[in-house]
Amino acid sequence: MRAPCLLTIPQLQAISRRPPPGRQPAVWLALLWLGAVILGSVMAPYLAPTGPLVADPSFALLPPGPGRLLGTDSLGRDVLTRILWGGRWTLTMGGVALALTIGIGLPVGLLAGSRGGAVDAVLMRFLDAWLAFPGLLLAMTVVAILGPGLIPAAIGVGLSAAAPYARVTRTTARAIRAQPYIEAARAVGASPWRIAIRHILPNAAPTLIAFALAQLGRVLLSGASLNFLGLGAPPGTPEWGAMLDDGRSYLRVAPWIATFPGLTLTLTVLAANILGDRIQE
Amino acid sequence: MFGYGLRRLLEAVLVLWLAATLAFVAMQLTPGDPAETLLAASGASPEEIARRRAQLGLNDPIPVQYVRYLADLARGDLGTSWLQGRSVGRMILERLSGTVELALAAGLVGIALGVGLGLLAALYRDTWVDTLAMAVAAVGLSTPVFWSGLLLILLFSLHLRWLPSSGWGDARHLVLPALTLGFSLSGPIARLVRTQVVEILRMPFILAAQGRGVPLWRIFLIHILRPAAGPVIALIGLQFGFLLGGAVVTESVFAREGLGRLTVQAILWRDLPVVRGIALVGALAYLLTSLLADLCHAWLDPRLHQSEER
Numbered sequence: 385m386r387a388p389c390l391l392t393i394p395q396l397q398a399i400s401r402r403p404p405p406g407r408q409p410a411v412w413l414a415l416l417w418l419g420a421v422i423l424g425s426v427m428a429p430y431l432a433p434t435g436p437l438v439a440d441p442s443f444a445l446l447p448p449g450p451g452r453l454l455g456t457d458s459l460g461r462d463v464l465t466r467i468l469w470g471g472r473w474t475l476t477m478g479g480v481a482l483a484l485t486i487g488i489g490l491p492v493g494l495l496a497g498s499r500g501g502a503v504d505a506v507l508m509r510f511l512d513a514w515l516a517f518p519g520l521l522l523a524m525t526v527v528a529i530l531g532p533g534l535i536p537a538a539i540g541v542g543l544s545a546a547a548p549y550a551r552v553t554r555t556t557a558r559a560i561r562a563q564p565y566i567e568a569a570r571a572v573g574a575s576p577w578r579i580a581i582r583h584i585l586p587n588a589a590p591t592l593i594a595f596a597l598a599q600l601g602r603v604l605l606s607g608a609s610l611n612f613l614g615l616g617a618p619p620g621t622p623e624w625g626a627m628l629d630d631g632r633s634y635l636r637v638a639p640w641i642a643t644f645p646g647l648t649l650t651l652t653v654l655a656a657n658i659l660g661d662r663i664q665e
Numbered sequence: 666m667f668g669y670g671l672r673r674l675l676e677a678v679l680v681l682w683l684a685a686t687l688a689f690v691a692m693q694l695t696p697g698d699p700a701e702t703l704l705a706a707s708g709a710s711p712e713e714i715a716r717r718r719a720q721l722g723l724n725d726p727i728p729v730q731y732v733r734y735l736a737d738l739a740r741g742d743l744g745t746s747w748l749q750g751r752s753v754g755r756m757i758l759e760r761l762s763g764t765v766e767l768a769l770a771a772g773l774v775g776i777a778l779g780v781g782l783g784l785l786a787a788l789y790r791d792t793w794v795d796t797l798a799m800a801v802a803a804v805g806l807s808t809p810v811f812w813s814g815l816l817l818i819l820l821f822s823l824h825l826r827w828l829p830s831s832g833w834g835d836a837r838h839l840v841l842p843a844l845t846l847g848f849s850l851s852g853p854i855a856r857l858v859r860t861q862v863v864e865i866l867r868m869p870f871i872l873a874a875q876g877r878g879v880p881l882w883r884i885f886l887i888h889i890l891r892p893a894a895g896p897v898i899a900l901i902g903l904q905f906g907f908l909l910g911g912a913v914v915t916e917s918v919f920a921r922e923g924l925g926r927l928t929v930q931a932i933l934w935r936d937l938p939v940v941r942g943i944a945l946v947g948a949l950a951y952l953l954t955s956l957l958a959d960l961c962h963a964w965l966d967p968r969l970h971q972s973e974e975r
Contacts, residue, residue, distance in 0.1 A: 509679060510687075512683070513948075516906075516948040516951050517684065517687075517906075517944050517948050518906030518909040518910050518947045519910050520909075520910025520913060521906075521943065524913075524932055525688075525691065525940050525941070528932040528937060529691060529694070529937070532932070606910075609914050612917070613913075613929050614933070615932055625809070629811075632815055635815060635819060639819055642815050643815075646815065646816075649812065650812060653809070654803060654807035657806060657807050658803065
């Protein structure tokens with residue numbers, strides 16, 4: 385290990401040399417993992433035909449071994465099977481929440497950023513108020529209003545992630561609005577909507593896609609947190625967060641019940657975050 | 666500086682009022698009301714429910730209800746629980762200390778860990794130290810607190826038997842929850858510290874200071890840490906909301922007494938005034954923290970408020 389670069393003057397000015405995303409092993413591993421998770425959930429009926437709900441008490445609390453790679457839970461259900469099927473719940477929830485985030489955040493941010501003026505000022509104050517409710521608490525409030533369930537939880541998570549998304553969209557749109565070609569479009573008489581959709585949106589797209597990927601990690605985490613607290617999917621659902629909740633009473637005798645769903649969730653969130661970061665760069 | 670502070674304070678009050686209004690609208694959109702929830706379960710007649718509704722002022726026009734709600738809030742009255750019939754403010758106050766204790770301890774852990782990792786990564790940039798520190802930060806950012814908490818319980822409580830796994834009381838009960846929540850908080854802080862310090866190290870004034878023969882510790886403290894501190898403090902202010910949400914989940918993992926259990930129970934029983942009260946207290950705490958953090962940032966970096974005042 386060389387000395388801290390505080391001591392070596394030439395290194396102060398050096399620009400960090402990071403290889404392009406396509407040459408970083410972390411990016412490939414992240415893509416591979418996300419692909420495996422998606423494939424595993426889609427193919428669950430073929431990979432684990434017994435299904436996630438079939439219980440067999442004579443096989444309860446068995447440690448990982450041949451034939452049951454990740455062990456069984458307190459009712460004798462296979463943990464690997466439940467993780468594979470659970471991916472469907474977790475990913476559906478993330479998808480619904482992310483669709484809502486973009487569906488609300490994008491138009492609001494685009495409107496504020498491309499119109500400017502009073503529209504912008506009013507919308508931004510409302511966004512500030514929205515953002516003031518701490519993310520998970522806002523999602524929980526929505527669940528309290530709609531009643532517990534997987535879809536209400538997804539709506540809550542999506543609504544709470546929409547405010548930061550609108551904010552980033554607005555900042556990006558404002559930066560593009562200051563460009564000369566937008567002024568040119570306005571000079572030839574293009575309507576504000578046409579400018580927003582034909583000129584600003586395509587140019588903002590790369591930033592917005594990267595930020596959406598970065599939000600996916602957050603959305604998956606918040607959704608699983610709500611399920612863990614018992615505010616989302618009904619008890620017994622093979623959702624990763626809910627499985628962790630099921631497994632924690634058996635932490636002493638059968639740690640694998642809680643450990644493996646948590647590991648799957650963490651790796652998935654990590655993969656989404658890595659991809660979001662690298663695309664943003 | 667004073668003008669800047671006053672303007673930020675007025676902005677915060679405006680946002681708080683809008684947040685309270687959003688909470689009011691959300692309640693209006695919800696089916697069901699306290700008269701029904703409280704009395705229908707005990708088999709009260711429709712007349713009794715109607716009388717109760719008039720008593721609670723639910724028959725008044727919505728603008729009247731709205732003004733009364735704001736006036737109550739201004740006096741610090743957060744309403745009455747539908748289920749327990751008790752003051753929501755008092756219910757929150759009773760549970761607040763546990764959550765505040767956890768949030769403060771986790772905040773300290775998160776800042777210490779985040780700043781440490783970020784500095785290490787920046788000073789040993791592009792070496793394995795950098796890679797490792799940033800990998801730890803990324804894992805911290807991605808690990809759900811309910812999983813890292815269970816892993817810590819598994820290791821330190823069940824295997825090593827060093828620390829209690831749940832409950833609360835002395836400082837030993839605080840260690841694992843604070844580590845769990847602090848670790849997840851450290852990720853974003855570490856990243857920002859690294860970016861800031863890498864940028865500052867490239868500035869000519871660092872080279873100039875080295876040329877003048879300023880001792881290393883002085884360069885470190887005055888020339889690097891001070892300018893890096895402003896944005897980091899601003900970020901910590903913004904992370905406060907995340908800290909509150911994380912505290913709710915962490916409390917559930919470690920079975921700690923605090924706002925977390927109150928929130929989850931209120932949601933399951935659909936005791937909306939309690940949920941709304943907790944959300945409003947969260948919003949108030951968040952606005953105060955970010956206001957404080959912004960003022961600290963402006964004080965450390967005078968460019969922020971001077972450009973506006975001229």
